[in-house]
Amino acid sequence: MSIVxxxxxxxxxxxxxxxxxxxxxxxxxxxxxxxASYFTTVRVVAVVGEDFTAEHEDVFKRRKIDTRGIxxxxxxxxxxxxxxxxxxxxxxxxxxxxxxxxxxxxxPREYLDSKFLFLANIHPTLQAAVRLEMDxxxxxxxxxxxxxxxxxxxxxxxxxxxxxxLLINDGEAKMLAGESNLPRAARKVLAMGPQALVIxxxxxxxxxxxxxxxxxxxxxxxxxxxxxxxxxxxxxxAGDAFAGxxxxxxxxxxxxxxxxxxxxxxxxxxxxxxxVERFGTERLQSLSREEIDAxxxxxxxxxxLE
Amino acid sequence: MSIVxxxxxxxxxxxxxxxxxxxxxxxxxxxxxxxASYFTTVRVVAVVGEDFTAEHEDVFKRRKIDTRGIxxxxxxxxxxxxxxxxxxxxxxxxxxxxxxxxxxxxxPREYLDSKFLFLANIHPTLQAAVRLEMDxxxxxxxxxxxxxxxxxxxxxxxxxxxxxxLLINDGEAKMLAGESNLPRAARKVLAMGPQALVIxxxxxxxxxxxxxxxxxxxxxxxxxxxxxxxxxxxxxxAGDAFAGxxxxxxxxxxxxxxxxxxxxxxxxxxxxxxxVERFGTERLQSLSREEIDAxxxxxxxxxxLE
Numbered sequence: 376m377s378i379v380x381x382x383x384x385x386x387x388x389x390x391x392x393x394x395x396x397x398x399x400x401x402x403x404x405x406x407x408x409x410x411a412s413y414f415t416t417v418r419v420v421a422v423v424g425e426d427f428t429a430e431h432e433d434v435f436k437r438r439k440i441d442t443r444g445i446x447x448x449x450x451x452x453x454x455x456x457x458x459x460x461x462x463x464x465x466x467x468x469x470x471x472x473x474x475x476x477x478x479x480x481x482x483p484r485e486y487l488d489s490k491f492l493f494l495a496n497i498h499p500t501l502q503a504a505v506r507l508e509m510d511x512x513x514x515x516x517x518x519x520x521x522x523x524x525x526x527x528x529x530x531x532x533x534x535x536x537x538x539x540x541l542l543i544n545d546g547e548a549k550m551l552a553g554e555s556n557l558p559r560a561a562r563k564v565l566a567m568g569p570q571a572l573v574i575x576x577x578x579x580x581x582x583x584x585x586x587x588x589x590x591x592x593x594x595x596x597x598x599x600x601x602x603x604x605x606x607x608x609x610x611x612x613a614g615d616a617f618a619g620x621x622x623x624x625x626x627x628x629x630x631x632x633x634x635x636x637x638x639x640x641x642x643x644x645x646x647x648x649x650x651v652e653r654f655g656t657e658r659l660q661s662l663s664r665e666e667i668d669a670x671x672x673x674x675x676x677x678x679x680l681e
Numbered sequence: 682m683s684i685v686x687x688x689x690x691x692x693x694x695x696x697x698x699x700x701x702x703x704x705x706x707x708x709x710x711x712x713x714x715x716x717a718s719y720f721t722t723v724r725v726v727a728v729v730g731e732d733f734t735a736e737h738e739d740v741f742k743r744r745k746i747d748t749r750g751i752x753x754x755x756x757x758x759x760x761x762x763x764x765x766x767x768x769x770x771x772x773x774x775x776x777x778x779x780x781x782x783x784x785x786x787x788x789p790r791e792y793l794d795s796k797f798l799f800l801a802n803i804h805p806t807l808q809a810a811v812r813l814e815m816d817x818x819x820x821x822x823x824x825x826x827x828x829x830x831x832x833x834x835x836x837x838x839x840x841x842x843x844x845x846x847l848l849i850n851d852g853e854a855k856m857l858a859g860e861s862n863l864p865r866a867a868r869k870v871l872a873m874g875p876q877a878l879v880i881x882x883x884x885x886x887x888x889x890x891x892x893x894x895x896x897x898x899x900x901x902x903x904x905x906x907x908x909x910x911x912x913x914x915x916x917x918x919a920g921d922a923f924a925g926x927x928x929x930x931x932x933x934x935x936x937x938x939x940x941x942x943x944x945x946x947x948x949x950x951x952x953x954x955x956x957v958e959r960f961g962t963e964r965l966q967s968l969s970r971e972e973i974d975a976x977x978x979x980x981x982x983x984x985x986l987e
Contacts (some may be wrong), residue, residue, distance in 0.1 A: 409725065555767070558914070580885070597984070603888060603902060603904075678903070
């Protein structure tokens with residue numbers, strides 16, 4: 376089944392210990408869509424400026440991503456610059472919102488039959504509006520960040536009621552819950568609306584917590600570890616690639632169960648691990664499903680007892 | 682098979698967000714021995730002062746730990762005081778080495794037939810001397826810390842050649858290797874001597890890296906995740922309890938293979954998770970093998986795909 380992804384398309388300028396790239400194609404919707412495209416049909420909703428060329432659009436089209444929802448506005452595309460002193464935290468050098476500042480997601484009529492939706496990290500009010508417009512969806516995944524947790528808590532609470540699976544990192548979960556213990560923070564976040572909460576731990580993998588009774592029986596969380604990586608060239612977009620692998624796998628299954636959510640968590644980790652191997656979206660553009668499944672097996676064996 | 686544990690016995694004064702305890706029985710050898718005692722016979726080598734009473738010794742005896750190697754010296758037992766602002770890092774308030782300052786481990790003759798040895802965190806020269814005296818051992822596990830990595834690197838290098846499995850945490854591994862990438866750091870540490878390296882990640886579990894060809898075939902590491910804990914009362918000794926579960930399980934199996942090392946890694950996580958549930962050694966004194974195996978199953982299911 377197809378999935379609609381709403382979020383940013385950007386040009387990133389990134390410095391890491393491995394090097395520097397300028398104005399490379401990035402943005403949450405881009406990383407997400409490329410990662411998810413190895414599992415299912417992806418339809419993207421975003422806004423770009425006049426500097427977004429046919430060559431950029433071809434990155435999506437080569438992965439058969441539907442770009443009819445990319446609005447071409449007057450002005451320049453969103454730009455972000457950042458650097459990494461250690462590879463677990465980005466420091467922002469500059470943010471030029473440009474056309475993204477007045478982004479009003481417009482869902483093409485042809486997208487409305489999609490049953491899966493991913494709301495990347497944008498203003499929670501925009502996330503909620505998209506979700507309400509896509510009233511036939513079966514599963515909505517969502518992301519957010521510290522900025523919205525601190526600046527627009529009321530709007531975020533409204534949005535969280537409309538999201539089935541929230542995907543955030545440890546720090547965001549603790550801030551959102553106002554609670555430093557992870558399982559307790561998870562329970563507080565689940566009480567805000569989502570049926571499942573995916574907490575991403577970077578190089579240590581991710582944990583999914585379930586609301587009692589959601590997607591099956593049992594109250595235990597599930598954890599997908601990540602393979603320690605020999606080389607992390609550029610962590611930018613790893614979390615969005617994780618979400619793309621997770622949501623893309625689920626959409627391809629159609630059926631949502633505890634077991635499919637567990638496998639989705641592994642596929643999230645797999646796509647995140649590929650994303651960091653090259654700068655920007657380079658690695659996500661050039662994968663094969665065979666490579667992905669081979670790494671899934673490695674990740675599975677990483678914790679598998681006979 | 683029995684295991685000999687060499688290290689500190691101490692009285693700890695600990696402050697955590699959950700409360701404060703004064704002069705409770707602690708020390709690496711204590712936490713290690715109690716944890717390992719659920720799997721096999723443990724023989725402890727340590728030094729205590731005149732303030733170490735029969736009541737303290739009973740904590741060991743109730744778990745059938747052989748205490749003939751505990752030397753009773755004139756003076757006071759080693760004392761450590763610390764507090765936790767967050768639960769992942771201890772801040773030392775005071776260290777009174779007392780009788781531990783001149784600790785010279787003496788291995789009782791009756792211990793010399795043990796095939797498993799654990800060298801807790803003491804001066805690397807003492808670790809090496811014990812290992813050389815115990816010349817019939819089949820597997821030696823060892824711990825160390827930043828203090829020895831920085832102060833006695835040459836002596837530590839000598840000791841690492843005598844240790845089969847080194848158990849340290851992320852920060853120690855990176856410092857020891859002078860390398861911030863974990864898999865690369867692991868390879869560097871393995872080149873110093875150990876056949877296997879266990880890196881403990883606190884709440885995220887642990888990873889075991891193997892020297893090519895050691896304990897079986899294959900070059901992939903193995904990771905045992907830990908269950909996120911609802912309540913961490915006191916993290917003191919969690920790493921030693923981890924080592925106790927890991928080494929205790931291995932000693933009980935007798936046979937060392939990749940598969941037994943993987944299971945040992947899970948049992949390490951299990952014992953570490955129990956240790957933090959109460960202050961001091963309280964939880965490690967009162968467990969049952971049934972509780973331990975039940976948690977092993979929970980940890981296993983935590984990452985198990987059907």
